[in-house]
Amino acid sequence: MMRLSTALLLSLFLSACSSFKPVPTTRFNPPATRAELPHEEAVHPKNSLEWWYLTGHLRDQASGEEFGIEYVFFHFNLKDGKDDYQMVNVAITDPKGQQFHYDYQLDKLPRLLTDSLPLRLRDSKAGQIWKFDGQEGKYQFSAALTGKNNQGYALNLSTTPTKPVLLHGGTGYENYGPGIVAGYYSYPRLATTGTLTVGGQVHQVSGELWYDRQWNCTSIVAKGVGWDWLSIQLDQPREELMLNTLRNTETGQQLNNGSFYGAANENVHLNGSDFTLTPLTSWTSPRSKKTYPAKWRVQVPSQGYDLLVEPLVPQQELALRFFHAFTMYYWEGMCKVTGTHRGQPVTGKAYVEITNR
Numbered sequence: 001m002m003r004l005s006t007a008l009l010l011s012l013f014l015s016a017c018s019s020f021k022p023v024p025t026t027r028f029n030p031p032a033t034r035a036e037l038p039h040e041e042a043v044h045p046k047n048s049l050e051w052w053y054l055t056g057h058l059r060d061q062a063s064g065e066e067f068g069i070e071y072v073f074f075h076f077n078l079k080d081g082k083d084d085y086q087m088v089n090v091a092i093t094d095p096k097g098q099q100f101h102y103d104y105q106l107d108k109l110p111r112l113l114t115d116s117l118p119l120r121l122r123d124s125k126a127g128q129i130w131k132f133d134g135q136e137g138k139y140q141f142s143a144a145l146t147g148k149n150n151q152g153y154a155l156n157l158s159t160t161p162t163k164p165v166l167l168h169g170g171t172g173y174e175n176y177g178p179g180i181v182a183g184y185y186s187y188p189r190l191a192t193t194g195t196l197t198v199g200g201q202v203h204q205v206s207g208e209l210w211y212d213r214q215w216n217c218t219s220i221v222a223k224g225v226g227w228d229w230l231s232i233q234l235d236q237p238r239e240e241l242m243l244n245t246l247r248n249t250e251t252g253q254q255l256n257n258g259s260f261y262g263a264a265n266e267n268v269h270l271n272g273s274d275f276t277l278t279p280l281t282s283w284t285s286p287r288s289k290k291t292y293p294a295k296w297r298v299q300v301p302s303q304g305y306d307l308l309v310e311p312l313v314p315q316q317e318l319a320l321r322f323f324h325a326f327t328m329y330y331w332e333g334m335c336k337v338t339g340t341h342r343g344q345p346v347t348g349k350a351y352v353e354i355t356n357r
Helices: 004-016
Strands: 050-060 066-078 083-094 099-108 119-125 128-135 138-144 154-161 173-175 181-198 201-215 225-234 240-248 254-261 267-271 276-284 291-300 305-311 317-322 326-341 344-355
Touching: 050 181, 050 326, 050 344, 066 154, 066 181, 066 201, 066 326, 083 119, 083 181, 083 317, 083 326, 099 119, 099 317, 154 201, 181 225, 181 240, 201 225, 225 291, 225 305, 225 326, 240 291, 291 344, 305 344
Parallel strands: none
Antiparallel strands: 050 066, 050 201, 066 083, 083 099, 119 128, 128 138, 138 154, 154 181, 173 181, 181 201, 225 240, 225 344, 240 254, 254 267, 276 291, 291 305, 305 326, 317 326, 326 344
């Protein structure tokens, strides 16, 4: 499922630009058929909204201390193909210290992005260069967070896929309602090594990240739309779940979409009553005063899963402020997984995004 934080960002961005009323163009979006690699990895020129998105858990190779990261490049086009924009988000979670640090940057690009491979995406802020290079699960990326409160936080990581690509919806295009589709595939397990700098201390880390590649995404931006999105990596069996519930507070409608990726690489599309996400407790942000679910029961009866997903740090809320006019809040963070699989105990790792609560 599309990360709604970005859709909301674009919607708010457009409403804030009262001086020229830009319209996100969809006329250059590729047709919704079947995702083809490696072509889909590249920039889709003049795309309405697309991104390259990494989240996951990493562990210090010596101490075993665990950390979470979020790293994403967004690209979108306005004014009927004339102007490209880029946004980068980076976040580091430290459960031991109960710390969450993040940074972001939004820029109008001096020229249109092109569809060359391998990827070579760049952004800069306060003298720091943020990089994302590679294709098809083999990536190198780095960033140093900026600002007084983020001194001593950085990442420099490389990945290799350990499972084949997962085409959501079976084709790499997912249906979000009547006539609304967007491209979406994942590498649900990227073996990752490199360094994380946390509070000024450099950690040699390894682990498995989750990668989402999505495009053609502005078509579902609408007032009152929000969702809960989860990526789950089970330890044993080595299976994965992508689950999301799309909510429309204007109409009261709710839509489930998801994928089960089995130990033998079975790709099973999930929707409707195939799974349920039940919030069990909540957490209220002292900054935004928004209330978010803080623990979920996740049930996927057809695959025998009954799980609990719990944040490792309550405060993983991002506040993105633009144009001194508005601040967009959403929660995205690392979580632990416990529960049962066909009656037997299981554990795992998850990342969760919650928007428009």
